[in-house]
Amino acid sequence: MVLRNRSKDSSGFKTGPLRFFTLSIISTAIVWSKNLYEKCISGLLEVANRILKIKKTTISEEVKENLGKKISDLYKKYELYNTRKETYLTYHERKNLIDICKNCLNTCSGFKNRSKILDEPSNIFLTKSMAELSYLLNEFERYDNEEFLQERIQRYEYLFRKSSFPLDNSQKRAIVTDDTHNLVVAGAGSGKTEVLITRAAYLTEREPDTVDAKKILILAYQNKAAEEVKKRLNERFGIEEAEVRTFHSLGKKILEEGSKVSGKEIPKLKFSGPNFDKEFSNYVEYLFNLRKINGDFQKKIIDYMRFYHDDEIPKIQEDFERKEEFYKYMANLTYTSLDGTKVKSEAERAILNFFISHNLNGERVKILYEDSASWMTYTDTNGNRKIPKPDFFFPDYDIYLEHWAIDKDGKVPDWFEGKNASEEYKLGMKRKIEKFMQQDKYSLVEIINYEFKRGEFEKILIERMTEALKIKYPDKDFEFTPVPYEQLINRVNQGCKESVKGLFFNISRFITIAKTYNLPPENIKQRLRTDRWSAKQEAFARLALDIYEIYENQLRAENKIDFADMINLAVKELKENQEICENSFSQILIDEYQDISAQRYELIRELMKKNNGCKLFCVGDDWQSIMSFSGSDLDFFVNFHEYFDHPARTDLSINYRSCKSIVSTGAEIIKYNKGSQIKKDTFAKNAAENLIKIYISGYNRKSTNLYYSQIANHCVDSIKHYLDEGYEAKDILLLSRIGKNLKMKAKLMEYAEIQGVPISFDGNKNPNKIPFMTVHKSKGLQAKVVFLLDVVEDLYGFPCEIENPDIFEPAILSRKRDRYEEERRLFYVAVTRAMNDLIIYTRKDSVSIFIDEIKSKVTFYELSNPN
Numbered sequence: 001m002v003l004r005n006r007s008k009d010s011s012g013f014k015t016g017p018l019r020f021f022t023l024s025i026i027s028t029a030i031v032w033s034k035n036l037y038e039k040c041i042s043g044l045l046e047v048a049n050r051i052l053k054i055k056k057t058t059i060s061e062e063v064k065e066n067l068g069k070k071i072s073d074l075y076k077k078y079e080l081y082n083t084r085k086e087t088y089l090t091y092h093e094r095k096n097l098i099d100i101c102k103n104c105l106n107t108c109s110g111f112k113n114r115s116k117i118l119d120e121p122s123n124i125f126l127t128k129s130m131a132e133l134s135y136l137l138n139e140f141e142r143y144d145n146e147e148f149l150q151e152r153i154q155r156y157e158y159l160f161r162k163s164s165f166p167l168d169n170s171q172k173r174a175i176v177t178d179d180t181h182n183l184v185v186a187g188a189g190s191g192k193t194e195v196l197i198t199r200a201a202y203l204t205e206r207e208p209d210t211v212d213a214k215k216i217l218i219l220a221y222q223n224k225a226a227e228e229v230k231k232r233l234n235e236r237f238g239i240e241e242a243e244v245r246t247f248h249s250l251g252k253k254i255l256e257e258g259s260k261v262s263g264k265e266i267p268k269l270k271f272s273g274p275n276f277d278k279e280f281s282n283y284v285e286y287l288f289n290l291r292k293i294n295g296d297f298q299k300k301i302i303d304y305m306r307f308y309h310d311d312e313i314p315k316i317q318e319d320f321e322r323k324e325e326f327y328k329y330m331a332n333l334t335y336t337s338l339d340g341t342k343v344k345s346e347a348e349r350a351i352l353n354f355f356i357s358h359n360l361n362g363e364r365v366k367i368l369y370e371d372s373a374s375w376m377t378y379t380d381t382n383g384n385r386k387i388p389k390p391d392f393f394f395p396d397y398d399i400y401l402e403h404w405a406i407d408k409d410g411k412v413p414d415w416f417e418g419k420n421a422s423e424e425y426k427l428g429m430k431r432k433i434e435k436f437m438q439q440d441k442y443s444l445v446e447i448i449n450y451e452f453k454r455g456e457f458e459k460i461l462i463e464r465m466t467e468a469l470k471i472k473y474p475d476k477d478f479e480f481t482p483v484p485y486e487q488l489i490n491r492v493n494q495g496c497k498e499s500v501k502g503l504f505f506n507i508s509r510f511i512t513i514a515k516t517y518n519l520p521p522e523n524i525k526q527r528l529r530t531d532r533w534s535a536k537q538e539a540f541a542r543l544a545l546d547i548y549e550i551y552e553n554q555l556r557a558e559n560k561i562d563f564a565d566m567i568n569l570a571v572k573e574l575k576e577n578q579e580i581c582e583n584s585f586s587q588i589l590i591d592e593y594q595d596i597s598a599q600r601y602e603l604i605r606e607l608m609k610k611n612n613g614c615k616l617f618c619v620g621d622d623w624q625s626i627m628s629f630s631g632s633d634l635d636f637f638v639n640f641h642e643y644f645d646h647p648a649r650t651d652l653s654i655n656y657r658s659c660k661s662i663v664s665t666g667a668e669i670i671k672y673n674k675g676s677q678i679k680k681d682t683f684a685k686n687a688a689e690n691l692i693k694i695y696i697s698g699y700n701r702k703s704t705n706l707y708y709s710q711i712a713n714h715c716v717d718s719i720k721h722y723l724d725e726g727y728e729a730k731d732i733l734l735l736s737r738i739g740k741n742l743k744m745k746a747k748l749m750e751y752a753e754i755q756g757v758p759i760s761f762d763g764n765k766n767p768n769k770i771p772f773m774t775v776h777k778s779k780g781l782q783a784k785v786v787f788l789l790d791v792v793e794d795l796y797g798f799p800c801e802i803e804n805p806d807i808f809e810p811a812i813l814s815r816k817r818d819r820y821e822e823e824r825r826l827f828y829v830a831v832t833r834a835m836n837d838l839i840i841y842t843r844k845d846s847v848s849i850f851i852d853e854i855k856s857k858v859t860f861y862e863l864s865n866p867n
Contacts, residue, residue, distance in 0.1 A: 056117060056118065056119040057114075057117050057118055057119065057122075058118065058119045058121065058122045059111060059118065059122040059125060059126070064125060067104060067107065067108070067129055068129075070100060070104055071104070071129060071132055071133065071136070074097065074100060074101065074133075074136050075132075075136070077093075077097055078136060078139060078140070081143065081148070082139060082143060085147065085148045085151055086208050086209060087178070087208075087209040088145055088148060088176075088177070088178035088179065088209075089143060089145055089148070090178070090179045090180045090615075091179055091180060091646040091648070092180050092646070094140060094143065097136075097140045098137060098140050098141060101133050101136050101137035101140065102137065104129070104133050105130060105133045105134065105137065108126055108129055108130045108133065109130075111126055112126055112130070145177075149173055149176055149177065152176040152206070153169070153172045153173070153176060156176070156202060156205065156206065159198065159201060159202060159205055159237075160172055160175070160198065162198075162201070162236050162237065163194055163198055163236075164194065164236075165191065165194070165656065167191070167194070167195075167198065168654055170650060170651060170652050170653060170654070171190075171191060171194070171195050171198075171652060173650055174195050174199070174619075174650040174652065175195055175198050175199045175202050176202060177648050177650055178615060179615070179646075179647065179648035180615055180616070180644075180646075180647075181615075181616050181640075181644035181645065181646065181647035181648070182615065182616060182617045182618065182647060182648050182649075182650070183593075183618050183637075183640045183647045183648070183649045183650075184196075184617070184618065184619040184620070184649075184650050184651075184652060185620070185621070185622070185649060185650070185651045185652070185678055185680055186619060186620065186621045186651075186652040187621060187623065187651075187652060187653060187654075187655055187680065187682045188621065188623070188624060188655055188657065188658070188663075188666060188682075188828075188829075188832035189655040189656050189657025189658055189782070189832065190621075190652035190653070190654060190655055190656065191652065191656060192591075192619045192620070192621065192652055193225075193229070193591055193619070195619060195652065196218070196229070196589055196591050196617070196619045197229060197232050197233055197236075199589060199617060200213075200216055200218060200233060200237075200239065200242055200587075200589060201233065201236070201237040201239060203216060203587055204216070204237075204239060204242075205237075211586050211587055212241075212586070213239050213240075213241040213242045214241045214242075214243070215584070215585050215586040215587065216242040216243065216585070216586070216587045216589065217242075217243045217245070217250075217584075217585045217587070217588045217589070217607075218242055218243065218244045218245070218589045218590075218591070219245060219246070219247055219250065219588070219589070219590045219591070220244070220245075220246055220591050220592070221246065221247070221591070221592050221595060222246065223246055223274075225246075225591065225592070226244050226245060226246050226249070229244050229591070230244045243585075247567060247600050247603065248563045248566060248567065250570070250603070251563075251566040251567040251569070251570035251603070252566060252570075254570040254573050254574060254580060254581065255566065255569055255570055255573060257573075257580045257581070258573040258577055258580055261577055261579060261580065262577075267559050267560055267561045267565075268558075268559070268560050268561075269560065269561060269562065269563070269566070270283075270555060270558070270560040270561065270562050271283070271562060271563070276562075276563060280508060280512075280562060280563075281504075281505060281508045283551075284504050284505075284507055284508035284511065284547060284551065285504040285505070285508075287547050287550055287551060287554075288503065288504035288507060288547055289504075291546065291547065291550070292485075297543075297546060298485045300539070300542055300543045300546060301485070301500065301503070301543065302357065302485070302488065303539045303542070304500070304503075304536070304539040304540055304543055305338055305488075305489075305492055305496050305500060306338060306353055306539070307534075307535035307536045307538075307539045308336075308338075308492075308495070308496040308499060308536060309335075309336035309340075309496075309536070310335075310336075310534050310535040310536045311534055311536055311804065311806060312534055313532050313533060313534045313537075314532075314534070314535075315329060326415070327414060327415035328415070330413070330415040331415045331416070331417065335348070335349040336349070337349050337352040337353050337356065338352075338353050338356045338357065338488075338491065338492045338493070338496065339352075339356055339491060339492060339493050340492075340493030340494075340495075340496075341369050343369060345403070345405065345449075346452070347403050347405075347447070347449055347452040348369075348391060348403055350452065350457065351391075351392065351401065351403060351447065351461065352367065352369060352392070354458060354461060355367045355392075356483075356488075356491055356492075357482060357483050357488055357491075358480045358481060358482055358483060359480070359481050359482075359483055360478060360479070360480055361477075361478060361479060362481070364483075364491075365394065365396075366394065366395055366396050367392055367393070367394055368392065368393045368394075368395065369391070369392060370389040370390070370391065371389065371390075371393045372387050372388075372389055373387065373388050373389065373390055373393070373400070374387055375435075375439070375442075376388045376390075376432065376435040378431055378435070388431075388432055388435075390402055390432065390444075391403050397443075397469060397472065397473075398441055398442050398443065398472070399442070399443045399444075399445060399465075399468050399469070399472070400436075400442055400443070400444050400445070401444075401445040401446075401447065401465070402429075402432065402444060402445070402446055402447070403447045403448075403449065403452070404429055404446060404447070404448045404449060405425070405449045406422070406425065406426070406448060406449055406450070407449060407450045408450050410422060410426060412425045432444075443468045443471065443472055444468075445464050445465055445468045446464070447460065447461060447464065462480050465478075465480070466478050466480070494795060495795055495801060495802065498740075498795060498802050499802065502802070503543065504547075506540070506544075506807060506808075507543065507544045507547050507548075509629045509630075509808065510540075510541075510544040510548070510807070510808055510811050511544065511547070511548050511551060511811075512564060512629075512630055512631055513628075513629070513630075513631045513808050513811045513812060514548065514811035515562075515564035515565065515568065515599070515631070516564060516597040516598055516599045516600075516630075516631030517598045517599070517631070517811065517812065517813045518568050518598070518599060519811055519813070520552070521545050521548050521549045521552065524541065524545060524548075524810050524811060525545065527810055528541055528542075528810060531810075533809070533810060534806070536806070536807065537806060537807055537809055537810060538810075540807040541807075541810045541811075544811075564599070564631075567599045567600065567603055568599055570603060571599065571602045571603050571606055574603070574606035574607065574610065575606060578610075580610075581607055581610050581611070582610045582611070583610070583611055583612065584610075584611060585607065585611045585614050586611070586613070586614055586615070587614065587615050587617065588604065588607060588608070588611075588614060588615070588616050588617065589617045589618075589619075590604070590616075590617070590618045590619065591619055591620075592619070592620055593618035593619060593620035593636075593637055594620035594621055594622045594624060594625040594632070594634065594637045595620070595625060595627040595630075595632040596620075596632060596633065596636045596637065597630070597631040597632050597633055597636075598631070598633055598636075598813065598814075599631070601633075601636050601643065604616070605643075608644075616644060618637075618640070620637055622634060622637045622638055622677055622678050623666075623670050623677060623825060623828055624779065624825060624828065624829050625637065625822070625825055626775075626776060626779065626822060626825055626826045626829060628805060628808075628817075628822055629805070629808075633812075633814045634676070634817075635814050635815065637678075638676070638677065638678055651680050651681070653680065653681050653682055653683055654683050654684075654685055655682060655683065655684050655685065655832075656685045657782050657832070657835055658684060658686065658832055658834060658835055658836075659684055659686040659687075659688040659689065659690050659835070659836055660684040660686060660687050660688060660689050661688070661689040661690055661691070661692055661857070662684070662690075662692065662831060662832060662834050662835075662838055663682050663683065663684040663832075664684075664857060665692055665831055665838075665854050665857040665858070666682065666828050666831050666832045667682050668853065668854050668856070668857050669824060669827055669828045669831065669850065669853065669854060670824070670825070670828055671853075672824060672853050673818075673821050673824055673825070676817065676818070676821050686835075688836070690836055690837055690838075691858075691859045692838045692840070692854075692857060692858040692859065693837075693838070693839050693840070693858070693859055693861060694791075694839075694840045694841075694842060694851060694858050694859070694860050694861070695711070695714060695839065695840070695841050695842070695861050695862075695863050696842055696843070696844050696847070696860060696861065696862050696863060697710050697711055697841070697842070697843045697844060697863050697865075698844050698862065698863065698864075698865045699843065699844075699865065700843070700844070700845040700846075701794070701843070701845060701846060704743065705743065705747075706865075707843055708743050708744045708747040709747050710863055710865070711744075711789060711790070711841040711863070712744065712747035712748045712750070712751050713747075713751050714841070714863060715734070715748070715751075715787050715789065715839075715841065716748065716751040716752050716754075716755050716757050716759075717751075717755065718787070718839060719732060719734075719757050719759075719770060719787070720755050720756075720757050722785055723757070727784065727785065729758055729766075729767065729768055729769055729770045730767055730783070731783055731784040731785060732770045732783055732784070732785045732786075732787070733770070733771060733773075733778060733781065733782075733783035733785070733786045733787070733833055733834075734748075734759065734770055734771065734772040734773070734786075734787050734789070735772075735773060735774070735775050735778055735786060735787065735788050735789065735830050735833065736772070736773075736774060736775070736788075736789045736790055736796075737774065737775055737790065737791075737796065737797065737798040737799075737800050737826070737830075738774060738796045738800055738802065738803070739773070739774045740796065740802070741790065741796040744789065744790060744796075745761060745772070748761075748772065749761065757770070758770060759771075759772055760772065775826050775827075775829055775830040776826070778829070778830065778833050779829055781833055782833055782834075782835055783833060783834065783835065784834075784835045784836045784837065785834065785835075785836065785837040785838075785839070786830070786831075786833050786834035786837070786838050786839070787839045787841075788830050788831070788838070788839070788840045788841070789841050790841060790842075791827075791840050791841065791842045791848045791850065791851055792842050792843045792846045792847065792848055793846045793847070793848055793849065794843075794846055797846070797848060798823070798826075798827060798830075798848050798850060799819075799820055799823035799824075799827075799848065799849070799850070800823065804819060805819055805822065806819055820849075823850075824850060827850045840858070844862075
């Protein structure tokens, strides 16, 4: 029924008024849409016409010309380095070329973003330019000079053959590598000086980038080394015009040139002889001896002796994360008196030092520290039998002295152990005092810790001791008087005594080091006020500054300078006078760069600034840096890149001097210096693995004479055996860490004379005698057989306890280094003097830590003691 009705309705729609209404609406919509379409088309045509009317732009000819010239110049550089290989592409030049490529590409990209409004020739130009620039950028980024280096090595092989020995590939690469800054990291016996000399010849020989010999500056440290370089350049390569100088000689030349410009007279040198270091040291000794008769200066020396053993910088609570760690540190501290006795507190040390440094009625006071007092034996609360050890005992007077470690409130320091430390301590005090009250033989003198903090501690000590003495001996008078200076020196322990004997020498070193950092006395005084130092460092610095100020005043009064001044003034002259040394050098070559100091670095830096395009070539071995006492700073070598950016580094790894076992042992030594050295591989040309022999004496520290007799006898006997086998005196070297060990030298002389073995002890270069020398003096030498004596832990041992470089720290601006680092490098130098055989002597109860570090590389033998 629904369907029928709908059908009926539908048929009505076809003919009814509803149909007419609907059609009228649709017709109106069609007309409106047509009008809208026509308007849109009209608008679009109008926009299109406007666009078509815009004129296409073009890249200006000036821009094209500039960009084209840059690309052309880049191609020329590319051909120079990559195609013709006419010279070395330095880091800085390569970076500059890469930056030009990138900047040009950025310019092109800016135009490319508007390519739709550029004309066709402009777009073609851009596409071509960007392709060329991208190609050049890629070529410069991947370029590594390798083909250039190989071509140069091959082309100048004839030059390398003029060397005194065949050069290996690393040596040749080092010679032809020609970056702005070049560092050659050498090893012992690797021919580093030969590389420097051959490089100078290569620079003058190479083409087309030849360097005029007059524009080559070669710097050495010693006159002897400079003369040797000159001689070898002339004899082997016919080069005479290269400027070969020491740093001091260069400084003098700069001052002379400055004088010509300014018209001012150059101050005269205070020391100008062939051995100016010795002259300077002797003069400081002279000033020291003049001051030594002054009472105030003597007090400074005595203060140094008091704090001689205080090597460590005291720590404070802020140095620890937890309070308990600080308390443990304080509880374990010990203090050493003038005679070497170790005590438990500063007050105890002050008490003991007083009686060492004072006489009683003109006689030395006999004093015992913590001597067991059996008469005071008691049983504690746990039933244990205890024998007290009072702090000090004066046996000649039956007097004890106790230092009670309590403050005004009766409390002990916080770091004392125990749940109720103060009460327990006072209980112990009570027991001891009761024991004294129960007898009449012994007297007790008491000093309380808070009294030590007062300024009149010595006065209190004298009053109480004098009072106790008067009570026991009422008929006598007692007077404490200071021990005369010379007498006191004989009362201190051996290490302190030897250090005092060498004070003038260490003061001369202190002054030299201070001047290499350009630190006048007032600057060091400021450092002492603001930084933290050990008591020993402060005491020594006050001594050294006293002499330093007198020395500087004397120089000014005489209008003179020393060699350190000469370099500092030369640096000043270079900074202030633009003309001096300007464009004078194309290449600066430096030998033994591991020994560079702050002032020498400044000199080189200023020269590099004044000579645009000048290249720096430094050769050295950081493992052989042993000259810190003259102001050298290893940081300039190890961190070379921080001072001269992006250097080219070449390693000389093959040792042509020593056999494999010695080279391997040398590397093992340096391994323990950890991060302070440059990591490098070392290889021996000689593959022999000869035994490294270490002979151990059974005599202990107390049998010093027997020990020296034993090792001297064995050493001389071994030398005689080598001589009998056909070795010559020049094939043998006899080394000691230090030359001051008179007892050992006397024994060597004695046995050498008995057995008729020719040994030279005076430093003379007698080819018919075996030289005995310090390790420092042996640097640069070599021998088939090396004997190394007295490698023990002792004053004159290895490491040497008599020489502690920490005292120079207030005069040094670089980072503090472990005191054993340089001693270890010195041991390395000693070991690597040997070509084939190395024999080392030590003592059983004091074997050096350095021997322990190489025990896997050596063979031990025990020397038998005579019955």
